[in-house]
Amino acid sequence: MRSFSVAGLLALLALCMTPAVSGAREHLQVFVTQPYLELHTGAGRGYPVFNVVPRDESVQVLFRRTEWFKVRTERGVEGWASQRDMLKTVLADGSPFTFDLGDRSGFTSHRYEIGMFAGAWGGATLISGYSSYSFNSQLALEGALGQYLGKFSNGVTADIGLTHVLVPEWRLSPFLMIGTGLVHIEPKATLVQPSVRTEQTAYVGAGVRFYLTRRFFLRAEFKSHYIFTNRNQNEEADEWKMGFAFFF
Amino acid sequence: MENGIRVLLLTVALAALSGCASVRNWYHHREEVKDAQAQAREDARQAEQSPDDDTAPRVVEPQVERRKIKVPKIRSTNVELGLDYGALSIEDFGTNPSYGATLAYHVTEDFFFQGEYGRSKGGRTSFETLGGNIQLLTPAERRFTYYDLSLGYNFLPGEAFLGRGHALTSAFYVLGGIGSTDFAGDNKFTVNFGAGYRVLPSDWLAIHITVQDRVFQSDLLGVTKLTNNIEMRVGTTVFF
Numbered sequence: 001m002r003s004f005s006v007a008g009l010l011a012l013l014a015l016c017m018t019p020a021v022s023g024a025r026e027h028l029q030v031f032v033t034q035p036y037l038e039l040h041t042g043a044g045r046g047y048p049v050f051n052v053v054p055r056d057e058s059v060q061v062l063f064r065r066t067e068w069f070k071v072r073t074e075r076g077v078e079g080w081a082s083q084r085d086m087l088k089t090v091l092a093d094g095s096p097f098t099f100d101l102g103d104r105s106g107f108t109s110h111r112y113e114i115g116m117f118a119g120a121w122g123g124a125t126l127i128s129g130y131s132s133y134s135f136n137s138q139l140a141l142e143g144a145l146g147q148y149l150g151k152f153s154n155g156v157t158a159d160i161g162l163t164h165v166l167v168p169e170w171r172l173s174p175f176l177m178i179g180t181g182l183v184h185i186e187p188k189a190t191l192v193q194p195s196v197r198t199e200q201t202a203y204v205g206a207g208v209r210f211y212l213t214r215r216f217f218l219r220a221e222f223k224s225h226y227i228f229t230n231r232n233q234n235e236e237a238d239e240w241k242m243g244f245a246f247f248f
Numbered sequence: 249m250e251n252g253i254r255v256l257l258l259t260v261a262l263a264a265l266s267g268c269a270s271v272r273n274w275y276h277h278r279e280e281v282k283d284a285q286a287q288a289r290e291d292a293r294q295a296e297q298s299p300d301d302d303t304a305p306r307v308v309e310p311q312v313e314r315r316k317i318k319v320p321k322i323r324s325t326n327v328e329l330g331l332d333y334g335a336l337s338i339e340d341f342g343t344n345p346s347y348g349a350t351l352a353y354h355v356t357e358d359f360f361f362q363g364e365y366g367r368s369k370g371g372r373t374s375f376e377t378l379g380g381n382i383q384l385l386t387p388a389e390r391r392f393t394y395y396d397l398s399l400g401y402n403f404l405p406g407e408a409f410l411g412r413g414h415a416l417t418s419a420f421y422v423l424g425g426i427g428s429t430d431f432a433g434d435n436k437f438t439v440n441f442g443a444g445y446r447v448l449p450s451d452w453l454a455i456h457i458t459v460q461d462r463v464f465q466s467d468l469l470g471v472t473k474l475t476n477n478i479e480m481r482v483g484t485t486v487f488f
Contacts, residue, residue, distance in 0.1 A: 026320045042417035044357050044405045063323040063451075065487070066357045070451065091319070099322065102356075114353065114361065116397040118426050125437045127426050129363075129397055147428050147435070154435045176257070188434075204257045214356045224254045244399060246355045248326075 027060040027072070030089040030097045037089065039079025043068035051077050059089075067102070102215040106247060108168045109137040115219055115245025117146075121157060122225075122237035124150025128157075130245075137168040142177070146239075153187040157239075159203060159223075175221075177205040183227060183237075201225045205239070215246040325487045328352040328454065332366075334481025338392055338431070340469060342371030346392075346479055350456075352400070360400045362423065364460075366479070368392045370431065373469075384468070389433045392477075394462060396440050398425025408447050418447040429464050429477075436464035442479075456483040 036052040043065050051073070053059055059071040059081070067083040089097045100106055117128040128146030135141070139162065146157040161179015184198045207221025220242040227235040329351050336346035348366025355361060370390040376382050405419040424441040442460030449455065462477045 028320045028322055041415060042405070042407065044402075044417075044419075046405055047407070047417070061322050063325050065325050066354050068357065069322070116361070116399075116425070127397065127428055127437065149428060149435050149437045204254060206257055214359075216355065216359070224257065226254075244361075246353075246361065248355075 027062055028097075029058050029060055029092060030086070031056060031058045031092070033090055034085070034088045037071075037081055037085055039071065039073070039077065039081055040068075041079065043070075043080045045082070047080065051079050058092075061086075064099075100248075102248070104171075104211060106215065107171075107211045107217060110134060110247040113140070113142075113245055113247045115243055117219070117241035117243030119239065119241025119243075121146060121148040121155075121239045121241075122150070124148040124153070124155075126157075126239065126241055128241055128243075132163060138165050139163070140165070142179070144181075146241075151188075153185050155183055155185040157181060157183045157201075159201075161203065165209070171211045172208060174206065174208050177203070177207070177221070177223065179203055181225075183225070197229075199235075200228045201237075202228070203239075209245070215248060217245055217247070219243060219245050325452065326354045328354065328360075328485045328487050330454070330456070330483050330485025332456065332458070332481040332483025334458075334479055334483075336366075336368040336392065336477060336479040338368065338370045338477050339466075339475035340373050341390070342373075344368050344371055344392075346481065348481070350483065350485065352485070357405075358402055360402070360421075362396075362398045362400050362425075364394070364396045364398065364427070366394055366481075368479075375469075385432055389431075391430070393430040394427060394438060396425050396427030396438070396462075398423045398427075398440060402446075416447050416449055418445065420445050423458070423460060427462075429462060432466070432468050436466065438462050438464040452487045454485045454487065456485060457481075458483065 032053050032055050034055065036054050037059065038049045039051040039053065040047040041050050053073050057074055059073050062070040062072055062078070064070070068080045069083070069086050070078065071081050072078045083101065086097060086099075091097055100110075111134055113130075113132040113134070115130055117126070117130070119126045119128065126146050126148045128144055130142060130144035132140040132142035142159075142161055142163045144157075144159040148155050148157065159179055159181035161177055161181075163175050163177045165173055165175040167173050179202070181201045181203065182198055183201050184196075186196050203223045203225045205221055205223035207219060210218045212218060223239040225237045225239060227237060229235055329349075331347070331349050333345070333347045335343050337343040346366050346368035348364060350362055350364045352360050352362040370385065370392055373384060376384055400421050400423045402419040402421045405417070407415045408418045409415050420443065422441075422443045425439075427438045427440060429436045429438040440460055440462045442458055444456055444458035446454050446456050457480075459478065459480045462479065463474055464477075465472060466475045467473075
């Protein structure tokens with residue numbers, strides 16, 4: 001079983017390497033309009049400038065990593081150009097080269113979010129992660145996975161639902177959530193009824209997000225879960241959590 | 249009280265989720281629709297009149313196919329996935345080989361999010377070794393499985409030189425985060441912190457050396473204490 005999972009991971013790795021290795025693809029060509037475009041030796045602000053591309057010459061954009069673009073000049077020199085410098089280049093038809101920047105406007109309106117949280121689920125310590133897909137600047141489909149570790153039971157939670165950001169333009173903006181999910185409860189052996197069970201849940205909640213810098217924001221939220229059990233009474237659990245997230 | 253909050257939240261959520269986005273500017277929207285309809289009527293009238301135009305009919309109908317210009321997309325390579333192998337020192341249970349996988353997303357040139365998953369196995373405590381036939385844990389309970397969600401910060405970025413001709417970009421980084429450890433039949437909330445060195449032989453390949461400490465509370469040996477479980481590992485990752 002172990003060797004199987006290791007082999008699986010290796011296969012996955014090999015799959016992921018294929019696009020990185022295959023080089024035959026068409027690249028975007030942009031033209032320098034400033035006096036020159038600086039090329040750095042690495043994707044970071046401290047790496048030295050080793051080459052410049054003069055005005056009206058073009059570069060091919062090979063790929064992007066964080067705020068840096070790997071480019072190839074007409075003479076075949078490859079180097080890294082910063083996002084700030086690339087904003088001043090133009091496409092072949094003269095229109096400016098635009099791309100998503102990861103700034104305040106990106107915070108207002110973006111496609112994906114990923115984040116991680118620490119908090120409490122029904123009184124137990126919670127570790128959780130989420131990702132979301134935004135339909136527009138206000139409405140997003142969101143999935144969250146969490147593990148809670150308590151004195152009397154451990155468990156795993158999975159939620160899927162909709163999130164509605166009330167005023168996306170605000171730096172500190174509230175949002176509302178509604179959705180459904182599953183909770184897998186593993187009571188510790190010391191309890192009277194130590195039955196492992198998986199139950200369906202429904203939740204409603206609210207939270208706030210606060211833009212920090214670049215692509216980062218803080219997020220804090222409260223969810224009120226209703227757990228549908230097959231016993232006489234349904235259960236309730238409150239979830240509080242706070243964490244970091246980024247958008248892209 | 250609890251139910252009160254729930255009902256209130258539910259009502260507000262239902263009211264808001266129905267799509268404030270589409271409800272916004274509804275008044276202006278209606279005016280826009282009116283304008284568009286008026287424009288359409290005008291266009292239709294003009295189209296009816298057009299046969300009476302005295303412009304000469306075209307002799308040759310130009311059949312120019314517009315060239316569709318496809319702007320190539322720029323590939324983002326912010327995700328880093330890899331495997332690692334190393335040694336994990338489990339407090340009181342000796343040092344044992346460990347292996348795992350990491351998945352990272354580089355958000356900016358400085359910060360990255362990282363998820364780690366790894367496995368190892370606890371050895372025998374000195375108590376068990378000295379006590380002869382005593383077994384504190386079953387073989388299944390000795391399995392040490394962890395996962396973490398961490399935030400990393402690249403500091404001291406630089407270049408490593410291989411002779412005169414090659415420079416490889418590199419960086420030291422620090423990591424910190426939370427996660428869970430499954431050991432001795434229980435899941436423990438785990439805080440981790442560590443540091444590492446990453447060197448990139450090519451744009452898509454990286455080699456890592458990481459030292460990470462996983463701290464969790466354990467009462468396995470009678471007293472509740474914080475245990476430090478330090479792991480050193482070497483890994484290779486690919487960017488895509």
